[in-house]
Amino acid sequence: TGWNLAKLAPLDDPPHPNRAGEEFIAHRYAAAFAKLDRCDSIRRGDHERPSRPGWIRLTRQGRDLRLDWGRSLDASGPVRYMIRRNGFGIGQTTDNTFRVLDANLNATYSVVPVDRLGNTGLSRARRLR
Numbered sequence: 471t472g473w474n475l476a477k478l479a480p481l482d483d484p485p486h487p488n489r490a491g492e493e494f495i496a497h498r499y500a501a502a503f504a505k506l507d508r509c510d511s512i513r514r515g516d517h518e519r520p521s522r523p524g525w526i527r528l529t530r531q532g533r534d535l536r537l538d539w540g541r542s543l544d545a546s547g548p549v550r551y552m553i554r555r556n557g558f559g560i561g562q563t564t565d566n567t568f569r570v571l572d573a574n575l576n577a578t579y580s581v582v583p584v585d586r587l588g589n590t591g592l593s594r595a596r597r598l599r
Contacts, residue, residue, distance in 0.1 A: 518589065519590060519592070520543065520549045520585045520590075521544070522542065522583070523541070523542050523566075523581050523583060523591075523593075523594040524539070524541070525594070526538070526540075526579075526580075526581055526596045528596050528597075530598065534569055534570060535569070536568075536569050536570075537553065537567065537568045537569075537579055537581065539551075539566055539567075539594060540566070542583035542591055544589075546585045546587055547585070547586055550562055550584050551563055551564070551566070551568070551582065551584070552581075553570075553580075554579070554580045554581075555570070555574065555578070555579055556577050557580075568581075575598050578595050578596070578597045579595065579597070579598075580593040580594065580595035581593060581594050
């Protein structure tokens, strides 16, 4: 894939025939290539998604619901978790437990791991019976 340098560092200014103008344009190109280097280091980094949570447990606590699950692992470091009810996001956490206040007990709850670069893992879901 190619990079659109015009978006990274647009050169809207007319060319400058003097020395200061040349340095100005060189500086803008240097800034564009520095952005490319940062993007490349991120892209070359982690393409693996976090592991699937090992298990999930739902516990009723009055009108609330407590979700607990087995931690996901990822080479890039800590994992955060998106919590979904019937496919819609209701929260996120970096812990392996989450409390749903005034929970819908007829819903399906799922936990989706996400690593620091945004790779999402397979979810683990459960319905309270």
